[in-house]
Structure formats: C-alpha cells, structure tokens
Amino acid sequence: xxxxxxxxxxxxxxxxxxxxxxxxxxxxxxxxxxxxxxxxxxxxxxxxxxxxxxxxxxxxxxxxxxxxxxxxxxxxxxxxxxxxxxxxxxxxxxxxxxxxxxxxxxxxxxxxxxxxxxxxxxxxxxxxxxxxxxxxxxxxxxxxxxxxxxxxxxxxxxxxxxxxxxxxxxxxxxxxxxxxxxxxxxxxxxxxxxxxxxxxxxx
Ligand SMILES: Cc1cc2nc3c(=O)[nH]c(=O)nc-3n(C[C@H](O)[C@H](O)[C@H](O)COP(=O)(O)OP(=O)(O)OC[C@H]3O[C@@H](n4cnc5c(N)ncnc54)[C@H](O)[C@@H]3O)c2cc1C
Numbered sequence: 017x018x019x020x021x022x023x024x025x026x027x028x029x030x031x032x033x034x035x036x037x038x039x040x041x042x043x044x045x046x047x048x049x050x051x052x053x054x055x056x057x058x059x060x061x062x063x064x065x066x067x068x069x070x071x072x073x074x075x076x077x078x079x080x081x082x083x084x085x086x087x088x089x090x091x092x093x094x095x096x097x098x099x100x101x102x103x104x105x106x107x108x109x110x111x112x113x114x115x116x117x118x119x120x121x122x123x124x125x126x127x128x129x130x131x132x133x134x135x136x137x138x139x140x141x142x143x144x145x146x147x148x149x150x151x152x153x154x155x156x157x158x159x160x161x162x163x164x165x166x167x168x169x170x171x172x173x174x175x176x177x178x179x180x181x182x183x184x185x186x187x188x189x190x191x192x193x194x195x196x197x198x199x200x201x202x203x204x205x206x207x208x209x210x211x212x213x214x215x216x217x218x219x
Contacts (some may be wrong), residue, residue, distance in 0.1 A: 027084045044113075058112035059103040113156050120154070121188055128181040129210035135176060143174040159191075162206050166190050181205045 039051065042060030046052030053061060105112055111119065127146075132139060151164030166187060173179035185202035194198060200208075212218030 027185065044158065052157065053112070054116060055113055057103070057114050058105045061112075063145060075203055117159070117191075124184055125181070125188070125205065125209040128177065128184050128208060131174075131177045131180050133176050133178070135174065140174045143180065144172060147172045147174070162191075162194070163187070181209075186198070 040060050042056065044052050044055035044060075046055060051061070105113055131143065135143070147167075151160045151167060154160035154163065169187065170183070173183040182202055182205070185200060185205050189199050189202070207213055
C-alpha cells in the first residue's frame with residue numbers, strides 16, 4: 017500500500033508549494049488512487065485555509081496562531097478548549113491528518129503514562145494488541161505503513177510504564193523528524209502527559 021501527493025512528493029515530507037494538476041498541492045492520494053482526506057492536512061484540501069494558517073506556530077505545545085489568539089482574546093474564549101485553529105476543519109467536521117494525529121498521540125502517550133510500572137502478563141498482552149493494531153487499522157494509510165515499518169525495526173516495549181513511554185516517544189520523534197518538526201525530549205514525557213510542569217501552571 018502506498019500513497020503520494022498530487023504534486024508527486026512523498027506524503028510525509030514537508031510540502032512543496034507547486035502543483036501540476038487541478039488538485040490542491042499537498043493533497044494525498046490514497047491506495048485506491050483517490051484523494052485521501054484523512055491522509056491530508058485540511059489546509060491542503062481547503063486552499064482558502066492555507067493563507068490564514070501561515071503564522072501558525074510549529075513548536076510543540078504552542079499551536080495557536082497569533083491571529084487566532086487575538087480573535088480569541090477579543091471574543092473572550094482564549095484559554096478554553098473550544099478555540100478553533102485557523103488551519104483546521106471547522107468544529108463537527110471529520111478530522112484531518114493533523115487532528116487525528118494529535119488525538120491519537122494524546123491517547124497513546126497518556127495511556128502509556130498511566131500504564132503500570134509492573135504490568136501483569138494480561139496487561140502486557142492487551143497493550144501489545146493495542147499497539148500492533150495501529151499499523152493495521154490507522155486510517156491514514158501512509159502513516160500506518162510507515163509506523164509498521166518503524167515498528168518492525170523497533171518492536172514495542174510493553175515491559176512497564178517507563179519503557180513504554182520512552183518507546184512511544186521515540187516512535188513519535190521518528191514521525192516528527194519525517195515532518196521536519198522539533199525532536200521532543202523524551203525525559204519530559206511524564207511532565208507533558210502525567211504530572212504537568214513544576215511551575216504548577218497545569219494544576
Ligand atoms: C502513528 C502516527 C503516525 C503519523 N504519521 C504521519 C505521517 O506520516 N504524515 C503526517 O503528515 N502526519 C502523521 N501523523 C500525524 C502527526 O504526527 C501529527 O500528529 C500532526 O502533524 C499534528 O502535529 P502537531 O505538531 O500538532 O503535534 P503532534 O505531533 O500531534 O504532537 C502532539 C503533542 O505531543 C507532544 N509531543 C511531540 N512529540 C512528542 C514525543 N516524541 N513524545 C511525547 N510527546 C510528544 C507535544 O507536546 C505536542 O504538542 C501521524 C500520527 C500518528 C499517531
């Protein structure tokens with residue numbers, strides 16, 4: 017199974033801006049040869065959204081664009097979880113590849129953070145089933161394929177909370193690297209996904 021962008025580039029690399037045909041540049045084609053929405057960022061299948069998304073922060077944990085923040089401050093919604101990002105689908109629309117990714121990583125890292133230090137054989141088997149299902153079931157096909165290849169080279173560590181959190185962090189960093197994003201410091205997974213920062217700002 018493979019996927020490609022309408023501009024001919026690999027789907028999981030930072031996007032070039034040129035387009036050879038009528039499809040929006042960056043639209044990812046699925047294994048069936050049709051445009052694959054769940055494999056594509058909304059800003060690439062909804063061209064009007066791209067211009068507004070230009071000032072979006074790429075740093076981890078800081079996803080709110082300046083214009084979105086200003087609009088939110090003006091409307092009094094800053095700091096709430098309902099504030100829309102300018103380059104993602106409107107609320108109640110199906111997710112794009114980025115929303116699906118954020119939700120999935122949130123689920124996986126949080127589940128790892130609360131996984132037992134010393135899991136029972138049954139807990140280990142269940143965790144292994146959950147992880148092994150991802151390359152088979154994850155709806156973004158090229159994401160699933162790449163994860164499967166990565167997992168073949170780096171089998172899941174379900175021995176305990178610390179090992180699992182680190183393994184997941186490393187898998188996530190592989191994707192970050194592919195997408196040209198910053199590497200996350202895996203010593204900070206507990207702070208990010210369980211304890212919150214020591215300044216108490218999340219308490
Ligand atoms: C299995 C999988 C494969 C994917 N493959 C692709 C792909 O091939 N192409 C594609 O375009 N998108 C892919 N995605 C989506 C992509 O990883 C991002 O989720 C998406 O681009 C949104 O990125 P983001 O910058 O908002 O933050 P995300 O990368 O979603 O991260 C969410 C938060 O997790 C924290 N974080 C970041 N890195 C780590 C880490 N290493 N360990 C712990 N916490 C961390 C940060 O606080 C960050 O804000 C994939 C997602 C998953 C779950």
